[in-house]
Amino acid sequence: MKLGICGLGTVASGAINVLKRNAESISGRAGCPIEVIQVGSRRLKDNCDLTGIDFTTDLFEVVSNPDVDVVIELIGGYELAKELVLKAIDNGKHVVTANKALIAVHGNEIFAAAAEKNVTVAYEAAVAGGIPIIKALREGMAANKINWLAGIINGTGNFILTEMKDKGREFADVLKEAQALGYAEADPTFDVEGIDAAHKLTIMASAAFGVPLKFDAAYTEGISELSTEDVVYAEELGYRIKHLGITRLHENGIELRVHPTLVPEQQLLAKVDGVMNSVLVDGDAVGQTLYYGAGAGSEATASAVIADVVDIARAITVGAGVLVPYLGFSSDKMTDLPVLPMDEVVSAYYLRILANDNPGVLAKVASILSDKGINIESVMQKESELNEGMIPMIMLTHEVKEAHINAAIAEIEALTEIEGKVVRIRAEHFSA
Amino acid sequence: MKLGICGLGTVASGAINVLKRNAESISGRAGCPIEVIQVGSRRLKDNCDLTGIDFTTDLFEVVSNPDVDVVIELIGGYELAKELVLKAIDNGKHVVTANKALIAVHGNEIFAAAAEKNVTVAYEAAVAGGIPIIKALREGMAANKINWLAGIINGTGNFILTEMKDKGREFADVLKEAQALGYAEADPTFDVEGIDAAHKLTIMASAAFGVPLKFDAAYTEGISELSTEDVVYAEELGYRIKHLGITRLHENGIELRVHPTLVPEQQLLAKVDGVMNSVLVDGDAVGQTLYYGAGAGSEATASAVIADVVDIARAITVGAGVLVPYLGFSSDKMTDLPVLPMDEVVSAYYLRILANDNPGVLAKVASILSDKGINIESVMQKESELNEGMIPMIMLTHEVKEAHINAAIAEIEALTEIEGKVVRIRAEHFSA
Numbered sequence A, B: 001m002k003l004g005i006c007g008l009g010t011v012a013s014g015a016i017n018v019l020k021r022n023a024e025s026i027s028g029r030a031g032c033p034i035e036v037i038q039v040g041s042r043r044l045k046d047n048c049d050l051t052g053i054d055f056t057t058d059l060f061e062v063v064s065n066p067d068v069d070v071v072i073e074l075i076g077g078y079e080l081a082k083e084l085v086l087k088a089i090d091n092g093k094h095v096v097t098a099n100k101a102l103i104a105v106h107g108n109e110i111f112a113a114a115a116e117k118n119v120t121v122a123y124e125a126a127v128a129g130g131i132p133i134i135k136a137l138r139e140g141m142a143a144n145k146i147n148w149l150a151g152i153i154n155g156t157g158n159f160i161l162t163e164m165k166d167k168g169r170e171f172a173d174v175l176k177e178a179q180a181l182g183y184a185e186a187d188p189t190f191d192v193e194g195i196d197a198a199h200k201l202t203i204m205a206s207a208a209f210g211v212p213l214k215f216d217a218a219y220t221e222g223i224s225e226l227s228t229e230d231v232v233y234a235e236e237l238g239y240r241i242k243h244l245g246i247t248r249l250h251e252n253g254i255e256l257r258v259h260p261t262l263v264p265e266q267q268l269l270a271k272v273d274g275v276m277n278s279v280l281v282d283g284d285a286v287g288q289t290l291y292y293g294a295g296a297g298s299e300a301t302a303s304a305v306i307a308d309v310v311d312i313a314r315a316i317t318v319g320a321g322v323l324v325p326y327l328g329f330s331s332d333k334m335t336d337l338p339v340l341p342m343d344e345v346v347s348a349y350y351l352r353i354l355a356n357d358n359p360g361v362l363a364k365v366a367s368i369l370s371d372k373g374i375n376i377e378s379v380m381q382k383e384s385e386l387n388e389g390m391i392p393m394i395m396l397t398h399e400v401k402e403a404h405i406n407a408a409i410a411e412i413e414a415l416t417e418i419e420g421k422v423v424r425i426r427a428e429h430f431s432a
Helices: A010-023 A024-029 A059-064 A081-088 A100-117 A132-139 A156-165 A171-181 A195-209 A227-238 A298-317 A359-371 A404-412 B008-022 B025-029 B059-064 B081-088 B101-115 B135-142 B155-167 B170-183 B196-207 B228-236 B298-317 B359-371 B402-414
Strands: A002-006 A033-041 A054-056 A070-073 A094-097 A148-152 A241-251 A253-264 A274-281 A286-295 A345-354 A374-380 A392-395 A418-427 B002-006 B036-041 B054-056 B070-073 B094-099 B146-151 B237-248 B252-263 B275-282 B287-294 B346-356 B376-381 B390-397 B420-427
Touching: A002 A010, A002 A059, A002 A156, A010 A024, A010 A033, A010 A298, A024 B070, A033 A059, A054 A059, A059 A081, A059 A241, A059 A392, A070 A081, A070 A298, A094 A100, A094 A298, A094 B252, A100 A195, A132 A148, A132 A195, A132 A274, A132 A286, A132 B135, A132 B298, A148 A374, A156 A227, A156 A241, A156 A274, A195 A241, A195 A253, A227 A345, A227 A392, A227 A418, A253 B287, A274 B252, A298 B135, A345 A359, A345 A404, A359 A374, A359 A392, A359 A404, A359 B298, A359 B390, A404 B155, B002 B008, B008 B025, B008 B036, B025 B298, B070 B081, B070 B298, B081 B094, B081 B101, B094 B101, B094 B298, B101 B196, B135 B146, B135 B196, B135 B275, B135 B287, B146 B196, B146 B420, B155 B170, B155 B228, B155 B237, B196 B237, B196 B252, B228 B237, B228 B346, B228 B390, B228 B420, B237 B390, B287 B298, B346 B402, B359 B376, B359 B390, B359 B402, B402 B420
Parallel strands: A002 A033, A002 A070, A033 A054, A070 A094, A253 A418, B002 B036, B002 B070, B036 B054, B070 B094, B252 B420
Antiparallel strands: A148 A241, A148 A274, A241 A253, A274 A286, A286 B287, A345 A392, A345 A418, A374 A392, B146 B237, B146 B275, B237 B252, B275 B287, B346 B390, B346 B420, B376 B390
């Protein structure tokens, strides 16, 4: 089987290196030799050995090369990548991509084009790097109605949160270090504001539930406004704050949301630290399963790219075409459910309220919450943090619709005894 | 696609229930309707609704039923199961089994027979219940040279160890409770002596490395001799004791061993409690990935059985035969490596030595270890546990060949200042 690679960045060089190093075992698994015959990149780089591989600066040469069976798209971004992938499909080639933005935003169109040509578009590497989570969702969990899934799917964000918790450092300070270490981009928006995670979450939701990709409707809230104070209070309450992507299936729609979330410290997800990724999936038959590994990196991502290539090789060898539907379900069995508005989402909430040190305030806050049917799980107030007559009041509520907590917060903020905005962070228990 | 099920125990009833409940989504994923048309069991049970399903007490009727496309073997055990599976293969039927003993012991013969008939024998449910670990090893990790894997793959044993740690209870006491709760069999040998885990480990090793199944050569050491005292000391040293199955690839052979193991408490594996299962896999490209979920139970195991059925349905729908090689590698690309003797295995060790409370003893023990090139990581000796002049000395060594630690232990036991046998438990760090 002959591969053409578009792009020559870290994942491409990782793929070329691994395909060379493990050529024997990979072909032993795939049932045929697998060979990279052409690489297209606007610039030649010296990050891997291209001996025996044709190099071109014209990326369209790769997708139109008659000898190429599978095109591997590793240039990233939306426009050129989309053009290349659609051209490859049009030329009857199978496509493997690590491009989460491309699939999350243009996936519906790309899969429709691929279905017409009966070619595979595989995207394991687009979500959670080397963790075979797309395979788990589309294949391993095929017996299940998947109820929900939640994941730490951005290593940069998790590294920052881990440092904030372990060392009490502030967000901006850790971000600078992450940039110096190469974990974060010069413009960190995609990572820290949850856009990258929303791309991946969108893809997982569709593969899990068989709904079309709906990235535009995803709710994203970043970690850049998160205060170390809240990380510390959460810890005292027995929780860790993680930047989670959460999606949940309801009869009338799906939740699709990325935001900082308190997770009980006993949960394995809470114990996933540093740049690692992890996804927890709840299925009606299997219960909860969890997947953990490197969410990024040259060879870790290449591992997923090559797994897709081997899947295609195994199918081609026995004369099969598209084996697993693009989003897990046959296209005529997909369900076009809407994304539910955040007001409809049910969650527990962590609240931090800066209040007068006055015994009557708690009663007033509790009464506002109670009027909205919101139960309080715990309250923490630290006399030691009294400052100019004000004291932070930390609360954890039971589960309630977001519309109700927002209404309660508006009333609380209107109290004269309260200063500034109420800090509100969602909390999930993921009980089995 | 039409299924015939042999057996009507908890997994069979789980499979029938899930196939009925999720019929629509399962066929939407599989690309065709999937229907159980016949169930064979020596006795009719009322654990599920068999409406519309033919029932027979003659199991051989199922494997010879001309309308059955896929036979699901869920009776367990070696002999009859083997006969049924070989007969089904001979009749050109695909086979799905949850029978770890059958695959571990007779898998080589069964796969050879299946290859001749070009039918699939799928066994995801045989290892770690609902966790799609076989899929991860044979497909998701296909790019990698898998270096090693280690797993908590017996829920009964892990439940017992968790109780011993959390509540300081003794093994025999917890075992009785596990039996009462239905987690442990009346005869618990398979679970607590590591035989069940060795079956599963044998299968994972072969699927990971592409070596024939070698259950007979697996080393097994149970948890029945484990003392709560050691569980507590291990915790004080920052470790948990887990009953692990470990397999590691070397150029000249593979390690294949099940035994109690100290694992650093920061490791996710150390945090897997109760009846849950988890497998940590180290690949040369992807690094470490971990898989977690229910290792047993009616619908959790059925989830894996049905995932295998869906794989077969997807392949049949597009006209493909056997898609993924039985043990991950094409049969002509398998490597017949031997299982290495335990003397060759390199591990760190936890030692508990009951010694005279005499300052010279530590020096003597340390000198014996040092003569064998064994470095000491830490020593703990508790004056508070002094009893009739004797005191337990707890040591953790660096990594060393098992032959050397055994030789050192023999010399230590020969010291007049030492009483009884030295307790020796292996420790693994699984550093990334």
